[in-house]
Amino acid sequence: MDSPKYISVFFDDEDPLREAVRKLLESKETIIDVMTPFPVHGIDKLLSIKRSRIPIGGFIFGILGATLAFGFMTWVFTVSYPLIIGGKPFFAVPSFIPITFEMTVLFSGLAMAAAFFVRSKLKPDIRFNPVEERITDNMFVILVDTGNGNTTPQKIRSILSGIKTLEIRE
Amino acid sequence: MEEQFIFRKQYRNILIVLMVVAFLVALTAVFAFRPGASRIWANILLNNQFFLGIALGAAFFIAVNRVAMSGWHTIIQRLPEAMTSFIPVAFILMLLIFFGMNSIYHWSHYEGYDEVLEGKKAWLNIPFFFTRIVLYFTGWIAFTWMMRKNSESLMISSDLKYHNRRKIFAGLYLVFFAITVSASSWDWIMSLDPHWYSTIFGWYVLISMFVTSLAFIIILAWFLKRAGYLTQLRDDHVHDLAILLFAFSIFWSYEWYAEYFLIWYGHLPEETTYYITRLNEYKAIFYLNIGINFIVPFFGLIRVRSKRNLNWVAMVATVVIIGHWIDYWLMIMPGAAGGDSAIGLLEISMTILYAGLFIFVLFRSLARGPLIIKNDPLLDESLSYES
Numbered sequence: 402m403d404s405p406k407y408i409s410v411f412f413d414d415e416d417p418l419r420e421a422v423r424k425l426l427e428s429k430e431t432i433i434d435v436m437t438p439f440p441v442h443g444i445d446k447l448l449s450i451k452r453s454r455i456p457i458g459g460f461i462f463g464i465l466g467a468t469l470a471f472g473f474m475t476w477v478f479t480v481s482y483p484l485i486i487g488g489k490p491f492f493a494v495p496s497f498i499p500i501t502f503e504m505t506v507l508f509s510g511l512a513m514a515a516a517f518f519v520r521s522k523l524k525p526d527i528r529f530n531p532v533e534e535r536i537t538d539n540m541f542v543i544l545v546d547t548g549n550g551n552t553t554p555q556k557i558r559s560i561l562s563g564i565k566t567l568e569i570r571e
Numbered sequence: 572m573e574e575q576f577i578f579r580k581q582y583r584n585i586l587i588v589l590m591v592v593a594f595l596v597a598l599t600a601v602f603a604f605r606p607g608a609s610r611i612w613a614n615i616l617l618n619n620q621f622f623l624g625i626a627l628g629a630a631f632f633i634a635v636n637r638v639a640m641s642g643w644h645t646i647i648q649r650l651p652e653a654m655t656s657f658i659p660v661a662f663i664l665m666l667l668i669f670f671g672m673n674s675i676y677h678w679s680h681y682e683g684y685d686e687v688l689e690g691k692k693a694w695l696n697i698p699f700f701f702t703r704i705v706l707y708f709t710g711w712i713a714f715t716w717m718m719r720k721n722s723e724s725l726m727i728s729s730d731l732k733y734h735n736r737r738k739i740f741a742g743l744y745l746v747f748f749a750i751t752v753s754a755s756s757w758d759w760i761m762s763l764d765p766h767w768y769s770t771i772f773g774w775y776v777l778i779s780m781f782v783t784s785l786a787f788i789i790i791l792a793w794f795l796k797r798a799g800y801l802t803q804l805r806d807d808h809v810h811d812l813a814i815l816l817f818a819f820s821i822f823w824s825y826e827w828y829a830e831y832f833l834i835w836y837g838h839l840p841e842e843t844t845y846y847i848t849r850l851n852e853y854k855a856i857f858y859l860n861i862g863i864n865f866i867v868p869f870f871g872l873i874r875v876r877s878k879r880n881l882n883w884v885a886m887v888a889t890v891v892i893i894g895h896w897i898d899y900w901l902m903i904m905p906g907a908a909g910g911d912s913a914i915g916l917l918e919i920s921m922t923i924l925y926a927g928l929f930i931f932v933l934f935r936s937l938a939r940g941p942l943i944i945k946n947d948p949l950l951d952e953s954l955s956y957e958s
Contacts, residue, residue, distance in 0.1 A: 442957065460873075488838060495832050 466508025628784025
């Protein structure tokens with residue numbers, strides 16, 4: 402029989418989860434992943450997960466949206482189809498501001514949403530195989546690497562003695 | 572962590588010397604350059620408004636945080652509380668305007684028949700004007716005194732009833748403040764151009780006050796941290812203060828744009844006079860105003876890393892404070908002093924004089940109690956706050 406790839410440790414609350422992650426890292430266990438039904442504060446820092454670059458994309462696309470909107474309006478109202486509206490000059494910067502702002506927000510928001518879907522590999526009609534279905538309900542799971550059988554459920558149980566775990570299994 | 576700010580002799584002496592020197596320089600500027608009376612009084616009004624705005628905005632900061640039941644601000648709560656102790660001083664300084672009414676307010680002494688000013692006479696007349704000043708300041712002083720006394724009682728007795736009362740005081744203050752800050756901005760600043768009006772003016776001044784206060788709180792926190800106090804003020808608290816400064820600078824820019832755009836697009840002669848004066852004769856300052864108050868905080872504080880660095884945030888806050896002084900200057904000077912207005916030795920020395928006075932009153936109030944409030948049920952939340 403193949404040696405199991407990972408050991409799942411289950412919790413039903415976030416505080417034991419955090420403590421357990423800390424203890425496991427202290428004991429130099431390799432944590433493959435931590436899965437939670439909602440974002441848990443502090444886990445990112447403990448697992449040294451790098452900050453997402455999605456906001457950077459949002460900023461770049463925001464600038465793009467602003468430039469596109471402002472540039473397009475400038476071209477339309479000064480070169481392509483100049484109209485005298487209310488006696489205002491053709492290159493009416495104050496008039497362009499609301500639309501520029503809205504386009505900035507639009508491009509930034511859409512770009513960040515799209516980047517999120519791409520990074521999560523979410524597209525229509527994918528098959529999602531959850532490692533453990535109960536994390537979508539009320540369970541928090543730590544997946545610990547077995548390291549070719551070095552780590553066993555018994556070992557994990559002894560490391561995490563005193564923390565309220567629900568289940569530890571392969 | 573018992574922290575007590577001590578108003579050291581060293582600070583006291585520096586401030587007194589600064590105030591005396593600034594006063595002498597201002598006097599010299601008056602006798603050497605002979606500015607008109609309207610410019611001198613406009614300066615007094617400008618600095619009154621600026622520093623009163625910082626004090627009122629500080630009370631607004633506390634009230635808003637208490638009504639929202641926020642916990643993170645508890646560690647720095649004493650800073651804006653101490654800032655509100657300037658309001659009685661501002662009251663006396665504002666009453667001095669009585670002697671300069673004719674120099675800056677044209678509605679107080681017009682000859683002949685002016686249809687617009689006749690229509691506004693019920694509101695813009697000297698007895699009612701000063702009655703309103705007394706009303707505004709009585710309310711402001713009463714509320715901020717109650718809030719300070721409430722904090723003192725809480726620190727002494729640790730009876731939770733004082734904590735429960737805070738939300739009520741905060742709510743009452745907010746209602747009173749909303750009405751009076753609008754009305755006072757019409758009285759003191761908008762009536763400088765009595766033939767003009769703008770319905771967003773009250774809010775514009777309110778936000779200017781709040782942003783300036785936030786910037787001042789940040790600079791004060793930076794100073795105290797450098798002097799060794801506020802050891803438990805962490806990046807997380809700085810982050811939140813920077814977020815507020817960033818967000819409300821953007822909101823200020825939005826108010827600025829709302830006022831400017833509507834008047835520009837509507838193109839009504841009775842409204843555009845305000846901006847025509849400012850765009851024709853004060854062009855550089857006009858664009859400097861929007862540049863400093865929008866571009867600098869927006870691009871300076873947009874990154875998370877910048878928001879967590881107190882030194883950088885304090886630098887941006889300093890620029891913002893100077894920027895909002897320029898904003899008030901642009902609101903007040905063209906209408907009050909007209910062709911006589913400038914940013915010269917008189918302006919700078921008077922601002923430094925007022926700043927010295929403000930900081931003196933502030934430090935005295937700060938030293939009157941512990942630097943970090945005690946027995947506040949939200950203090951633990953603030954000390955362990957993660958952002």
